[in-house]
Amino acid sequence: xxxxxxxxxxxxxxxxxxxxxxxxxxxxxxxxxxxxxxxxxxxxxxxxxxxxxxxxxxxxxxxxxxxxxxxxxxxxxxxxxxxxxxxxxxxxxxxxxxxxxxxxxxxxxxxxxxxxxxxxxxxxxxxxxxxxxxxxxxxxx
Amino acid sequence: xxxxxxxxxxxxxxxxxxxxxxxxxxxxxxxxxxxxxxxxxxxxxxxxxxxxxxxxxxxxxxxxxxxxxxxxxxxxxxxxxxxxxxxxxxxxxxxxxxxxxxxxxxxxxxxxxxxxxxxxxxxxxxxxxxxxxxxxxxxxxxxxxxxxxxxxxxxxxxxxxxxxxxxxxxxxxxxxxxxxxxxxxxxxxxxxxxxxxxxxxxxxxxxxxxxxxxxxxxxxxxxxxxxxxxxxxxxxxxxxxxxxxxxxxxxxxxxxxxxxxxxxxxxxxxxxxxxxxxxxxxxxxxxxxxxxxxxxxxxxxxxxxxxxxxxxxxxxxxxxxxxxxxxxxxxxxxxxxxxxxxxxxxxxxxxxxxxxxxxxxxxxxxxxxxxxxxxxxxxxxxxxxxxxxxxxxxxxxxxxxxxxxxxxxxxxxxxxxxxxxxxxxxxxxxxxxxxxxxxxxxxxxxxxxxxxxxxxxxxxxxxxxxxxxxxxxxxxxxxxxxxxxxxxxxxxxxxxxxxxxxxxxxxxxxxxxxxxxxxxxxxxxxxxxxxxxxxxxxxxxxxxxxxxxxxxxxxxxxxxxxxxxxxxxxxxxxxxxxxxxxxxxxxxxxxxxxxxxxxxxxxxxxxxxxxxxxxxxxxxxxxxxxxxxxxxxxxxxxxxxx
Numbered sequence: 088x089x090x091x092x093x094x095x096x097x098x099x100x101x102x103x104x105x106x107x108x109x110x111x112x113x114x115x116x117x118x119x120x121x122x123x124x125x126x127x128x129x130x131x132x133x134x135x136x137x138x139x140x141x142x143x144x145x146x147x148x149x150x151x152x153x154x155x156x157x158x159x160x161x162x163x164x165x166x167x168x169x170x171x172x173x174x175x176x177x178x179x180x181x182x183x184x185x186x187x188x189x190x191x192x193x194x195x196x197x198x199x200x201x202x203x204x205x206x207x208x209x210x211x212x213x214x215x216x217x218x219x220x221x222x223x224x225x226x227x228x
Numbered sequence: 229x230x231x232x233x234x235x236x237x238x239x240x241x242x243x244x245x246x247x248x249x250x251x252x253x254x255x256x257x258x259x260x261x262x263x264x265x266x267x268x269x270x271x272x273x274x275x276x277x278x279x280x281x282x283x284x285x286x287x288x289x290x291x292x293x294x295x296x297x298x299x300x301x302x303x304x305x306x307x308x309x310x311x312x313x314x315x316x317x318x319x320x321x322x323x324x325x326x327x328x329x330x331x332x333x334x335x336x337x338x339x340x341x342x343x344x345x346x347x348x349x350x351x352x353x354x355x356x357x358x359x360x361x362x363x364x365x366x367x368x369x370x371x372x373x374x375x376x377x378x379x380x381x382x383x384x385x386x387x388x389x390x391x392x393x394x395x396x397x398x399x400x401x402x403x404x405x406x407x408x409x410x411x412x413x414x415x416x417x418x419x420x421x422x423x424x425x426x427x428x429x430x431x432x433x434x435x436x437x438x439x440x441x442x443x444x445x446x447x448x449x450x451x452x453x454x455x456x457x458x459x460x461x462x463x464x465x466x467x468x469x470x471x472x473x474x475x476x477x478x479x480x481x482x483x484x485x486x487x488x489x490x491x492x493x494x495x496x497x498x499x500x501x502x503x504x505x506x507x508x509x510x511x512x513x514x515x516x517x518x519x520x521x522x523x524x525x526x527x528x529x530x531x532x533x534x535x536x537x538x539x540x541x542x543x544x545x546x547x548x549x550x551x552x553x554x555x556x557x558x559x560x561x562x563x564x565x566x567x568x569x570x571x572x573x574x575x576x577x578x579x580x581x582x583x584x585x586x587x588x589x590x591x592x593x594x595x596x597x598x599x600x601x602x603x604x605x606x607x608x609x610x611x612x613x614x615x616x617x618x619x620x621x622x623x624x625x626x627x628x629x630x631x632x633x634x635x636x637x638x639x640x641x642x643x644x645x646x647x648x649x650x651x652x653x654x655x656x657x658x659x660x661x662x663x664x665x666x667x668x669x670x671x672x673x674x675x676x677x678x679x680x681x682x683x684x685x686x687x688x689x690x691x692x693x694x695x696x697x698x699x700x701x702x703x704x705x706x707x708x709x710x711x712x713x714x715x716x717x718x719x720x721x722x723x724x725x726x727x728x729x730x731x732x733x734x735x736x737x738x739x740x741x742x743x744x745x746x747x748x749x750x751x752x753x754x755x756x757x758x759x760x761x762x763x764x765x766x767x768x769x770x771x772x773x774x775x776x777x778x779x780x781x782x783x784x785x786x787x788x789x790x791x792x793x794x795x796x797x798x799x800x801x802x803x804x805x806x807x808x809x810x811x812x813x814x815x816x817x818x819x820x821x822x823x824x825x826x827x828x829x830x831x832x833x834x835x836x837x838x839x840x841x842x843x844x845x846x847x848x849x850x851x852x853x854x855x856x857x858x859x860x861x862x863x864x865x866x867x868x869x870x
Contacts, residue, residue: 096866096867106299108326109297109299109327111326112323112325112326112327112330112331117331117332118331120331120334120337120338120340120341123341123344123345124345125348125859125866127838128836129838131814131837131838131842132839132842132851132854134856136856136860137863140860140863141867144868157735158732158740161752161837162752163816165839168814168843
């Protein structure tokens, strides 16, 4: 049997968290390859549906990376919007029987490559401990 | 749709970790992919030529480039595909270097991840559409809000570049706080001597229109095309007729504290703010005028019109500069220092007026309470600044102006005793440290390191300052005739004006720039700029430097006559939009309005964040080339096979 490895989708904003991911590369840091980045304009662009779509298609965890609150967001308040959505979606997901730990939002500035690596490793570890999501919504919250 | 995928080896940077052959095998199996070509350096001219040739040969509609980060080479490849005859928005570029080969070591894992990322890009580009840059006419005119030294500098720099300027000032004269100062550190130039020629220059400049007693009441529009409503309160004295004879002032029976001397002297209800005020004309203080009409009777030129009303003027401008300046933190709030309770506790601007040869005492230092000459004086630095209970930040200018105050006092009263309470001396600036040293050593100033804890008046009238000297560890009491509080500074712009302009403020109410280092005068609202102390505490030299930087940005923007803008903005499907207004409330730029029950995006205001799309309950509003369906496909594609 093949050893199970979690799959994580990371929605990273272009300006802060996405730049941090680039910097991690430029600085030759390394982190596990189970994480697939999707770079978009703003963490505020991430709709709840995209997150759910990721879980439905086999993601075991979803990470959202945006700019630091309160003032770093390139689009003024997108990070706050993202935070509110994630907060509510976590409640919904746990009501549906999913552990809300599988969804995580982090503020990572363009210079915080180290933080990005730490967050990815930490999150991957957490999701690994939770095990595969499998047929969705069959776990204890 | 015919998609071509191009994969760069970046020498060995990518190829060593990612199995390019395997990537190509997989990508060629993806629907719509016509060709997948790798090259050792795609960014080099031969690499770009491969893309150009393939577009023609394979009749490609869309391109995916997997190489280094788009930050580095998006523009290179966008131009290449334009050379091949495609629109630049039909390009998707993804990094398999920074995001893959440089951060992973395992070849199998890295190859799998690269394939997933490229699949995602293919899924996205399939639904990309071609767009042309948005062009808009620019109104060649700049609005400057605030007529202090920062506003004056911007206005002159911009107007001297040939661009008309509208300068508005809330008070009856331009000049701002600098006009109130006696001398300036560290050169001890007389403030008025260097400022008033600039004030006159602004007023006489053919391209600068000055509105005093004016405020912005409404702003609409966008970069290059703002419509601003300005409320002009009545001066009630016709500027061109007033000859400054002062007869009106002599007969006016009303006496109120003079703002320019910060209440240390009095003025009438009809008054000249200060002798060099510009415009050089009397003004009627609407709030205190009793309408006795005595002034009307004596005015030899009939310049006074007590029935003049406020008017609203509209201006169209291409750019707006915020130079609204600062105010002193209300010293009354520092209750332990007794400001407002004791007449002989003054704030730093009051002391400036006492030092000024045009001030209420004509430069002699006497106690406000009993007019006795001051021999002993105590300054308290950081009054309000660097204090959790008041202002958390350092007001930056107080160390320097207090040293200047001490020096100027000692020059007037050579046998005087000066004590300064300080926390730290912050004198980072050209010639600043030397100035402080000179004051400390040549003028025998007693610098006490520690915060004063209380000020009270003794029965003999002495002001007693109690403090703690942290260098000796002793509690000390200093008796003096006058106490000067080096009060911290706060931004003057109201939150109301900030919200009208939609400019972001920091936690203290200072205007927030886009980037403190690389874009220090631009704001997140394009076309609006900031300079001077509206942005942060700073001294005159820094304000002037920043004002010139701002002027350069304004000229840069307005000299072109036309601006182009990225077309990646939100658009609305009117057949679906229900007019629910959710997008209106989430848009950080106020770019969406509801017209005839449908959302409408102002293409010049939209910055392309896509926050509206993520919040639309019916999928009616979409960010071009970042549509929900596209991103859903990206999510499916990167997770495919799992």
